[in-house]
Amino acid sequence: MAVIEINNFKKSFGTKQVHDGVNFTVNKGECLGLVGGSGAGKSVILRSLIGLEKADAGSILINSVDITHMSENDLVEIRKKVAYVFQNGALFDSMTVFDNLAYSLRAHTKMTYDQMDKKISDQLDEFGLLSAKKLYPSELSGGMQKRVGLARAIMMDPDVILYDEPTAGLDPYNTLKIQELILRLKAKKVTSILVTHDMPTGIAVCDRFVFLQNKVISENGTTQELLAQPNSLVNQFIKGQIV
Amino acid sequence: MPTTNTEPNKLMKYVEDPLLELGGITELVKSFLAELRTKPFYFNLLIDQIYFIGVKSLPLIIITAISSGMVLALQYGLGLEKFGGKPYVPRLVASSILREMGPVFTGLMIAARVGAGIASEIGSMVVTQQIDAMRALGTSPIKRIVIPRILATVIALPILVGICAVIGNIGGLIIGHYELGLDPSFYFRRMMETSNIKDYVAGMGKSVFFALFISIPACYYGLNVKNGTKEVGLATTKAVVAGSLLIFVGDFFLSKLFWVIEKWL
Numbered sequence: 001m002a003v004i005e006i007n008n009f010k011k012s013f014g015t016k017q018v019h020d021g022v023n024f025t026v027n028k029g030e031c032l033g034l035v036g037g038s039g040a041g042k043s044v045i046l047r048s049l050i051g052l053e054k055a056d057a058g059s060i061l062i063n064s065v066d067i068t069h070m071s072e073n074d075l076v077e078i079r080k081k082v083a084y085v086f087q088n089g090a091l092f093d094s095m096t097v098f099d100n101l102a103y104s105l106r107a108h109t110k111m112t113y114d115q116m117d118k119k120i121s122d123q124l125d126e127f128g129l130l131s132a133k134k135l136y137p138s139e140l141s142g143g144m145q146k147r148v149g150l151a152r153a154i155m156m157d158p159d160v161i162l163y164d165e166p167t168a169g170l171d172p173y174n175t176l177k178i179q180e181l182i183l184r185l186k187a188k189k190v191t192s193i194l195v196t197h198d199m200p201t202g203i204a205v206c207d208r209f210v211f212l213q214n215k216v217i218s219e220n221g222t223t224q225e226l227l228a229q230p231n232s233l234v235n236q237f238i239k240g241q242i243v
Numbered sequence: 244m245p246t247t248n249t250e251p252n253k254l255m256k257y258v259e260d261p262l263l264e265l266g267g268i269t270e271l272v273k274s275f276l277a278e279l280r281t282k283p284f285y286f287n288l289l290i291d292q293i294y295f296i297g298v299k300s301l302p303l304i305i306i307t308a309i310s311s312g313m314v315l316a317l318q319y320g321l322g323l324e325k326f327g328g329k330p331y332v333p334r335l336v337a338s339s340i341l342r343e344m345g346p347v348f349t350g351l352m353i354a355a356r357v358g359a360g361i362a363s364e365i366g367s368m369v370v371t372q373q374i375d376a377m378r379a380l381g382t383s384p385i386k387r388i389v390i391p392r393i394l395a396t397v398i399a400l401p402i403l404v405g406i407c408a409v410i411g412n413i414g415g416l417i418i419g420h421y422e423l424g425l426d427p428s429f430y431f432r433r434m435m436e437t438s439n440i441k442d443y444v445a446g447m448g449k450s451v452f453f454a455l456f457i458s459i460p461a462c463y464y465g466l467n468v469k470n471g472t473k474e475v476g477l478a479t480t481k482a483v484v485a486g487s488l489l490i491f492v493g494d495f496f497l498s499k500l501f502w503v504i505e506k507w508l
Binding site: 047050051052072073075076077079080083084086087088090091092093103104107108152153156 | 281283371372373375376378379380381382383
């Protein structure tokens with residue numbers, strides 16, 4: 001069953017058309033790798049899936065609900081269940097790590113402080129960040145900021161997670177840490193889309209890849225299928241033969 | 244001839260850009276009014292902003308008020324001395340500060356300090372995707388960022404104008420006594436005779452409009468930062484310039500408006 005469905009998605013910025021009829025689906029519990037060259041518009045698709053950008057044409061369905069033209073107020077319910085992990089963490093710099101993680105709990109639940117504290121402490125412990133609970137984002141390393149961003153995104157136990165280059169600019173240790181966290185969430189049957197240029201991570205976590213090229217999806221297949229074909233776009237992308 | 248093609252485009256841009264900004268500000272006001280009527284209301288964020296905008300601006304306003312009160316008293320005193328008009332100084336100072344100088348100077352100071360602060364803070368949040376993160380986490384930046392800042396400015400500015408009026412008149416009294424040789428009790432009595440409730444209402448009424456002139460453009464320019472940190476500086480400049488200009492231009496029409504209202508009453 002498709003949890004995410006994008007049909008004939010079109011998007012332009014001014015006179016520049018970025019997408020001209022993008023189509024793909026993501027099934028329940030599946031992790032889809034969305035790859036393509038820089039500037040192909042991968043992040044735009046991801047942002048559109050949570051209503052941060054509006055499609056010019058086409059439709060976006062989340063759990064069979066059309067969110068394409070939803071108002072900000074109507075999108076709140078969708079955003080509770082679809083988490084977005086920003087490339088640079090996008091942490092609130094005036095808040096501590098605890099307050100960053102408590103943000104959505106305070107906004108959408110009636111949890112007491114003790115309940116929140118327990119949930120946040122458990123989450124931080126699982127992410128190896130318990131010691132950072134009272135620190136501000138400026139006191140964290142880049143890798144820690146990304147992990148906090150991921151921890152914050154999943155505080156509401158989402159059904160869908162959208163990762164926007166979660167390992168970009170990270171050292172191998174932190175990249176592996178993020179990979180482990182994504183795999184752990186995948187094991188919980190969370191549906192996800194991973195936008196990345198880090199192909200080893202993509203191959204490690206994704207069940208399927210779609211390749212975005214020339215404003216449309218040029219290739220769509222399982223990880224094994226695409227890696228087995230020497231001329232697949234994904235293989236050419238890995239070898240640096242195409243952008 | 245390339246210039247013949249580009250000149251009309253440039254001209255169009257000069258017309259188009261302000262209209263787009265006006266449209267954007269109108270949209271922002273519409274969202275502000277719509278979201279003001281719906282729950283939740285972040286009272287703690289409002290208090291934080293009142294503290295930042297009101298309490299933290301006090302030293303600036305006190306210095307501005309006392310300086311302008313002293314300068315006004317000195318100028319009026321020295322000017323009127325030749326005609327034996329020194330006893331009119333308390334009246335003139337009080338009337339000027341309550342109706343014009345207090346609201347305008349306080350407004351300009353707040354436009355510089357708070358308008359710049361709001362635009363740069365929101366602009367930085369846009370650049371670092373914190374505003375997007377708020378939306379992605381199912382909360383409204385209008386509710387969490389715009390509403391507390393606009394309301395806090397509307398609440399704090401009239402209070403600051405009131406404080407400015409008191410401090411400015413104290414400044415006038417000091418100069419009246421030490422430089423112009425006026426008796427303090429005489430000065431105080433004349434000042435109180437002149438200033439009536441209408442002056443306070445006009446001054447504070449104007450400041451409510453000034454608060455909107457400062458905070459709405461500041462929020463708008465901050466939220467519309469698009470191309471990185473360079474635009475944060477640009478947004479800050481635009482916010483201060485727009486706020487200051489609106490205060491000056493608006494002051495004339497508001498003065499006229501309040502005189503008309505007083506005549507009716």
